[in-house]
Amino acid sequence: MTEYTAESLVELIRNKYPVMVNGYNQNVVLEQVPDGTGYEQSRWIDVAVFRMWHQQGLTRSAFEIKVSRADFLNELAHPEKHQWCKVCFHEFWIVAPKDVVKEEELSAGVGWMYPRGSKLCIGRHAARNDNPRLDDSLLAAFMRAAFKETDRYQRNVHRSVVENDNSYKQAVMHEKAVKKFVKERGQGLFYPETEEDVYNALVTATLDKTLAQDRDNFLHLLDRFQRDVMSLMELYLVLAKKSLVLRDEYGKHVISGYGGYETEALSSLTEMMKSAKGFRKEEIKRKAELIDTLLSWDELNG
Numbered sequence: 165m166t167e168y169t170a171e172s173l174v175e176l177i178r179n180k181y182p183v184m185v186n187g188y189n190q191n192v193v194l195e196q197v198p199d200g201t202g203y204e205q206s207r208w209i210d211v212a213v214f215r216m217w218h219q220q221g222l223t224r225s226a227f228e229i230k231v232s233r234a235d236f237l238n239e240l241a242h243p244e245k246h247q248w249c250k251v252c253f254h255e256f257w258i259v260a261p262k263d264v265v266k267e268e269e270l271s272a273g274v275g276w277m278y279p280r281g282s283k284l285c286i287g288r289h290a291a292r293n294d295n296p297r298l299d300d301s302l303l304a305a306f307m308r309a310a311f312k313e314t315d316r317y318q319r320n321v322h323r324s325v326v327e328n329d330n331s332y333k334q335a336v337m338h339e340k341a342v343k344k345f346v347k348e349r350g351q352g353l354f355y356p357e358t359e360e361d362v363y364n365a366l367v368t369a370t371l372d373k374t375l376a377q378d379r380d381n382f383l384h385l386l387d388r389f390q391r392d393v394m395s396l397m398e399l400y401l402v403l404a405k406k407s408l409v410l411r412d413e414y415g416k417h418v419i420s421g422y423g424g425y426e427t428e429a430l431s432s433l434t435e436m437m438k439s440a441k442g443f444r445k446e447e448i449k450r451k452a453e454l455i456d457t458l459l460s461w462d463e464l465n466g
Contacts, residue, residue, distance in 0.1 A: 168231055168261050169231060170210070170229050170231055172279075173229045173231065173259050173260075173279060174195065174210070174211060174229065176259075176279055176282070176283065176284045177193065177211050177213065177227055177259065177284065178193050179282065179284075180277075180283070180284045181193055181213045181215070188217075189216055190215070190216055190217060191213055191214065191215055191216060192213070192214040192216060192310065192313070193211065193212075193213050193214075193313070194211070194212045194213075194214075194306070194309040194310060194312075194313050195210065195211055195309070195312075195313065195316075196208055196209075196210065196309065196312075197209050197211075197212040197226075197305060197306065198305045198309075199248045199252070199302065199305065200301040200302060200304075200305050201301055201304045201305050201308065207246065207248050209226045209227070209228060209246065209249055210227055210228055210229045210259075211226075211227040211229070211259075212224065212225070212226055212227070212253070212306070212309070213225045213227065221254070223254045223255065224253050224254055224296065225253055225254060225255040225256070225257060226246070226249035226253040226255070226256045226257065227257045227258075227259050227277075228246055228249070228256075228257070228258055228259070229259045229260070230259070230260035230264055231260065231261070231264065232264060233263070235264075236258070236260055236264050236265055236269075239258075240269060240271075243271055250273060250274075250293065251293070251296065251297050252297050252298065252302055253293065253296050254292055254293050254294070254296055255275060255290040255291075255292060255293070256273070256275065256290055257274070257275040257276065257277055257290050258270065258274055258275070258276045258277070259276075259277045259278075259279075259284065260276070260278060261278055261279060262278045262287070265278070265287070267287060267288050270288060272291070273290065273291035273293075274288075274290060274291075275288055275289050275290025275291075276288045342365075
């Protein structure tokens with residue numbers, strides 16, 4: 165079963181009494197119309213409809229909306245609340261779903277309309293008051309309600325124009341995306357209200373990810389650096405071992421760099437390796453490790 169709200173029933177009334185028909189103003193629909201102005205007003209009607217064509221009798225009708233059984237029973241218990249509608253309008257209607265109203269409970273002369281899908285159907289016709297009262301106070305109340313309706317209509321038109329603008333749609337899309345992003349990644353960040361807030365929120369929300377990306381980039385570069393160093397080391401070992409075997413100038417330079425004698429070659433490094441095993445200093449250890457690598461390198465042996 166469809167759940168109706170007061171707002172949805174107002175829209176059904178507006179659909180039943182459209183403002184424009186074939187380019188002509190057929191009806192005027194006003195919401196929340198009082199029975200007077202200032203201190204004189206004491207009662208309100210949800211919707212008033214003024215039919216503007218002579219063929220329809222220039223009828224003005226009052227509509228009271230009820231969406232619950234309890235609300236309708238309260239209306240029955242206080243019939244004086246809308247007695248003025250029977251006096252000041254040609255017709256007085258209750259608009260309520262079928263499960264809210266029992267036709268036999270309606271007071272004399274009151275009509276009833278009920279929703280069915282997107283339309284209003286007549287459950288019982290309203291009696292017609294051919295001579296409704298219209299004094300200056302009530303006329304002023306109608307005029308004020310008409311002014312509010314004009315303002316409401318203009319705001320709806322402006323909103324419709326704005327909401328159909330592509331730039332506005334794109335801005336709304338970006339706003340929703342920022343809200344979603346900040347909510348998911350911001351970990352409790354306040355919703356940004358200004359351009360600076362948006363920037364700071366996005367920076368904060370992406371900080372962890374940025375750090376992670378920077379770390380990954382650094383590790384990637386470090387890995388490349390390691391590979392390059394190892395390639396250079398391998399080249400160094402090949403050249404050094406070859407020069408040591410040949411006892412050329414480069415080989416003598418390698419021996420000298422590790423504290424040996426230029427006249428000696430592999431034998432000098434071997435003796436240095438033996439003597440280095442007894443030392444604990446990190447520098448000698450590192451030299452010993454490199455010497456060991458040089459001695460065990462078999463790339464050009466033989």
